[in-house]
Amino acid sequence: MHQGVKQDEPIVILTGAGISKESGLSTFRDADGIWATVNVEDVATPEAFAANPVRVHDFYNQRREALQREAVQPNAAHEALARLERDWPGGVLLVTQNIDDLHERAGSRNVIHMHGELLKARCGFCDHVQGWRRDLGTDTACPACGRAGRMRPHVVWFGEMPFMMEAIAEALYTCGLFISIGTSGNVYPAAGFVATVREAGEARTIEANLEPSEGASHFHEALYGPASKTVPELVERLLATVA
Ligand SMILES: [Zn+2]
Known part of the structure; x- marks a missing residue:
């Protein structure tokens, strides 16, 4: 089933909204998602933040509060990926488009949040980043430099560069297996990752x-169904090959 994936080869996993939806979080891009009711241009661009910071803070304060509700918990897919990271000899890098912390809560440690993290805040004066669970406002002072008025969610807005793209590219070039989970395949640059992997060499590619997805034809193998079912089965299969 996994010809060519040796246990000493690194695995890169890309996750998107589909993995968090089953944990009770609203997605942004689905037909019934957040962007169906809120204009991106009003809340998720640097221009919106400059024009109406209160509106932007309100929006992300709601998201931050929703993420911390008791009902929102990692699901079987998050748990399985944490187990794969622990038990796969070649190492696992998890690249997520999600801004929630469900991978970390499930136990994943080697995680790149390419679109930032909802539970962190950043200062526009000094660039200090730190964990943040409360509301942010226009009068919130930076814990590092003390200046107020430029604290913002540590998330990547439309028109901004995703984080750690060089490290991600390096991992895509050198992995033995690339797995894409719960992504629509139409949001760049993540949608181009599978093509990068295919160009780079012999790595196997799987989508769950x-x-x-829109990029389905680029993958060697596809697993269709809820991530909470397909991902644990896939992890089981991979770990069964570990001597
Ligand atoms: Zn500061």
């Missing part, structure tokens, strides 16, 4: 999705 509710339905075929």
Whole structure:
């Protein structure tokens, strides 16, 4: 089943909204998602923050509060990926488009949040980043430099560069297996990762999705169904090959 994936080869996993939806979090881009009711341009761009910071803070304060509700917990897919990181000899890098902390709560440690993290705040004066669970406002002072008025969610807005793209590219070039989970395949640059992997060499590629993504034809193998079912099965199969 996994010809070519040796246990000493690194695995890179990309996750998107589909993995968090089953944990009770609203997605941004689905037909019934957040962007169906809120304009991106009003809350998720640097221009929106400059024009109406209160509106932007309100929006992300709601998201931050929703993420910390008791009902929102990592699901079987998050748990399985944490187990794969622990038990796969070649190492696992998890690259997520999600801004929630469900991978970390499940136990994953080697995680890149390419679109930032909802539970962190950043100061626009001194660039200090730190964990943040409360509301942010226009009068919130930076814990590092003390200046107020420029604290913002540590998330990547439309028009901003995703984080750690060089490290991600390096990992894509050198992995033995690339797995894409719960992504629509139409949000760049993440949608281009599978093409990068295919260009780079012989790595195997698998997508696990509710339905075929827009990039489905680029993958060697596809697993369709809820991530909470397909991902634990896939992890089971991979770990069964570990001597
Ligand atoms: Zn500061």
